[in-house]
Amino acid sequence: MSISSILSVDEAEPRLAALNVVDVRTPGEFASGHVPGAVNVPLERVEGSLAELRSAAESGPLLLVCASGARSEKGVAVLASHGIAAAGLTGGTRAWVAAGHRLEHPPGPVRAVWGMERQVRFTAGVLVLLGLALGLLLHPAFQLLSAGIAGGLVFSALTDTCGMAVVLGRLPFNRRPASPGARPGNGTG
Numbered sequence: 001m002s003i004s005s006i007l008s009v010d011e012a013e014p015r016l017a018a019l020n021v022v023d024v025r026t027p028g029e030f031a032s033g034h035v036p037g038a039v040n041v042p043l044e045r046v047e048g049s050l051a052e053l054r055s056a057a058e059s060g061p062l063l064l065v066c067a068s069g070a071r072s073e074k075g076v077a078v079l080a081s082h083g084i085a086a087a088g089l090t091g092g093t094r095a096w097v098a099a100g101h102r103l104e105h106p107p108g109p110v111r112a113v114w115g116m117e118r119q120v121r122f123t124a125g126v127l128v129l130l131g132l133a134l135g136l137l138l139h140p141a142f143q144l145l146s147a148g149i150a151g152g153l154v155f156s157a158l159t160d161t162c163g164m165a166v167v168l169g170r171l172p173f174n175r176r177p178a179s180p181g182a183r184p185g186n187g188t189g
Helices: 009-018 027-031 047-059 070-081 092-098 116-137 140-159 163-169
Strands: 020-023 062-065 086-089
Touching (some): 009 092, 020 047, 047 070, 062 070, 070 092, 116 163
16 A cells, blocks of 8 residues: 555545554653554654664554644654655644544543643743743843743744753653553653
8 A cells, every 4th residue: 555745634544444653742642642543652762763663664554643743744754764654644633633533542541731832832931931020020131041942942943843842742741651561662661
């Protein structure tokens, strides 16, 4: 079965059983709901999981999924650079839900976790406000914090990377403990 580099929800849904779905969001985001049958390999762990992903791609086409499609697009590019064919889901899990499809949840209580983009926006906003407030109340040098965050946001936009997302992804609420029998490289650790 051939697969293009992107699939819409309407193209992916009827083929779901034949696809190896890989969710590249953080473990916390994955635990809050994912496309049925997906395994979690966070984007920052894709290169470390190439052997497993290559093996999965040999058994059926890979479909990478994230919240909006941006991280899965990056994951597809990383895999392509290593000779592994994969497609990204246009619009990610948001488009999946908007099309009326259900998300699968791990056993136990559903964890409400903000998406990474929302966490970055919140953190950046808090740090900018903190820098401004401390600059007004204590010492003007604290305004450099706001300037640093602004510079980081510009750098992030120009390079299409986000150091703050990497740091936030390592926080405990964006991780989950390894489950018994978890496969190496599937992002459960």
